[in-house]
Amino acid sequence: MLDATLKTQLKAYLEKVTQPFEIVASLDDSDKSRELLALLNDIVGLSDKIALRTDGSDTRRPSFSLNHPDGNISLHFAGIPMGHEFTSLVLALLQVGGHPSKTAADVIEQIKNIEGEFNFETYFSLSCQNCPDVVQALNLMAVINPNIRHVAIDGALFQDEVEQRQIMSVPSIYLNGQPFGQGRMGVEEILAKIDTGAAARDAEKLSAKQAFDVLVVGGGPAGASAAIYAARKGIRTGVAAERFGGQVLDTMAIENFISIQETEGPKLARALEEHVKQYDVDIMNLQRADKLIPATQAGQLHEVRFTSGASLKAKTVILATGARWREMNVPGEQEYRGRGVAYCPHCDGPLFKGKRVAVIGGGNSGVEAAIDLAGIVAQVTLIEFDSQLRADAVLQRKLFSLPNVTVVTSALTSEVKGDGQKVTGLVYKDRNSSEFHSLDLEGIFVQIGLVPNTDWLKGTVELSPRGEIVVDSRGQTSLPGIFAAGDVTTVPYKQIVIAVGEGAKASLGAFDHLIRTSAPA
CATH class of the missing domain: 3.40.30.80 (Glutaredoxin)
Structure with missing residues (x-):
């Protein structure tokens, strides 16, 4: 064996x-x-x-x-x-x-x-x-x-x-x-x-902590990088994360992280966490940020409150809350989430063995998902909003070589159908003819990109029309002492290697801010 x-x-x-x-x-x-x-x-x-x-x-x-x-x-x-x-x-x-x-x-x-x-x-x-x-x-x-x-x-x-x-x-x-x-x-x-009672006890412990010099909110590649660069400066550093690793945990094959030829998301996430633990960093898991209360005058501390009831204070804050899977926002999606509507083809694909599924999205993620699922399920229908697929040519060639894959372009997914217990199909609109079509199937895998985790920041830092945190060349937000890095920001090209670099830059920016604001007159 x-x-x-x-x-x-x-x-x-x-x-x-x-x-x-x-x-x-x-x-x-x-x-x-x-x-x-x-x-x-x-x-x-x-x-x-x-x-x-x-x-x-x-x-x-x-x-x-x-x-x-x-x-x-x-x-x-x-x-x-x-x-x-x-x-x-x-x-x-x-x-x-x-x-x-x-x-x-x-x-x-x-x-x-x-x-x-x-x-x-x-x-x-x-x-x-x-x-x-x-x-x-x-x-x-x-x-x-x-x-x-x-x-x-x-x-x-x-x-x-x-x-x-x-x-x-x-x-x-x-x-x-x-x-x-x-x-x-x-x-x-x-x-x-x-x-x-554990959550309340933990929240009380966190709220009693001494203020940090740098508090990183988020534990993905940007957050891990920011924490390491801050800790190496010898300043009091904390990381509060809902789950250490962030979106990387949901990524399968990683082949473009420079110096590592090939790895998997969970493996890289563990390596990031172990690297952070090599330094004097206070890691606080299971903490979802709920509210940012920025300092209103010099000498005050910024405050971040969490859904657990905990509250942390810091001289500077680095926002690295990343992004989450973008949803279709159509009738039936939430009702059948986890009951046929899925977002991780690697995880849930084997449960649909021999069944009919759809993949929503014609970018690299969607086409890769369709290719993987084609080896498990009976039939894959890939639905793309645009008039053509956006995936790399090499992936498209592989996709079109598969006999059990159908590609539908210029299609707008309109509704998820179900019988009250599980998915039974979907409805899409042909954007050219405006006609509606129904597909009978058992699973729908949504792969249409990411949306930044900034709902909790509305009304505080400046956000772009896409909901991303607006940052300058140093990672500084619209508020003094508040920095941001990674997929949650306006920095283009959402890649792990870019997030790591942006985290380091934001951390250096925060350290520079600390030096300038704490220096004697």
């Missing part, structure tokens, strides 16, 4: 296992069960502290659990955790085997102290770059607290369950049989939902 190189790497990791445990597999006579058995045999062959049993009684087959002799851990995988989930498997093996997690001590203590019964189920796809964060978070919680149980389920392998629960987006998380959440979540975010 595993090649020689991967076995060598895995063996080195498994040497960190200090406590014996066993893998209990539930199998049948299917090819997938034989595949899983081969993987598990490879694993137990690499460590004398791991044993394998094949007499499991789980109704989901193939599946396996990682069990301690004392039975105080309930951690299961239903399916074969390869692809993006192989890392989740390796971490689970290490943590069940006694290797300590790098998670902060106060978070581990919070997990230990949670009371109640929590039975989590996570549906994932092997191509989903958002799923491992959820799987790894819940696995860790199951290892630490015996009241928490978790099973990670490959939705593509257990299609009956996916159909029964009408799951059309991954990761989809269930708690005690009821929907708990969708999309990327980390340990802290999950804890905030199940540990009542």
Whole structure:
């Protein structure tokens, strides 16, 4: 199952296992069960502290659990955790085997102290770059607290369950049989939902913090770069982010970040965060900015308030809140979001195997999505508003070579249709003839660009007609001491490498502002 190189790497990791445990597999006579058995045999062959049993009684087959002799851990995988989930498997093996997690001590203590019964189920796809964060978070919680149980389920392998629960987006998380959440979540975010009172306690702690010299709002490439450049100046630096990594977390292949030939968004996001942690930077996650209260006179502090109730003050602020997926804003889109309307083809594509889908958008993202989906689904219809596709020529050639792809140009998506439970089709208008056409389908993937996250800034800093923060050549906004960087600004060409540079520039601009405003007369 595993090649020689991967076995060598895995063996080195498994040497960190200090406590014996066993893998209990539930199998049948299917090819997938034989595949899983081969993987598990490879694993137990690499460590004398791991044993394998094949007499499991789980109704989901193939599946396996990682069990301690004392039975105080309930951690299961239903399916074969390869692809993006192989890392989740390796971490689970290490943590069940006694290797300590790098998670902060106060978070581990919070997990230990949670009371109640929590039975989590996570549906994932092997191509989903958002799923491992959820799987790894819940696995860790199951290892630490015996009241928490978790099973990670490959939705593509257990299609009956996916159909029964009408799951059309991954990761989809269930708690005690009821929907708990969708999309990327980390340990802290999950804890905030199940540990009542945690958010209020955290907000109180944040509000009590000393004022920062530089407060960066946002944790994407621009925010990470700004934080590093500020910290290197030796000044008090903080980063408040809704999720560290930002939009990069939803990006699959990255092949144009200079000096790195190829990587994936989540991998780059982790590298950015680890780099920031090398410096004395106060990182505050799960904080969505809600209001900016700028200083009104010299010597005053700027204030940023958050939806959590927290409030932070700083001498200078760098706004790097990035952008989010642009929505179609048509009837039915919000009603069927996560029930057929999706924004991540890599994550949710496997759930539409053999079905009919549409991709909205003819730029690089839309065409790449259509190409990827064509290998999974029965039929792809790409709908573009313009009279021609805007994607690179090499992508268009690939797209038009695929037999199960139809391209419709000069088309305005007008409505998402559904039966009350899930998407059943869409309506588009032919912009040339003004005629309306209906498509019967099961999924709609929206890929029409980004919109800046500046709703909370209206009435404070100057915004462009597109809602972007207007900045000068130093990253300065219309307000003294308030800077901005990245996709949220008017700087053209929304690229990761540009955001990194703009973050550095805004940070240097903020430092220069601090020097000039704090210098004695």
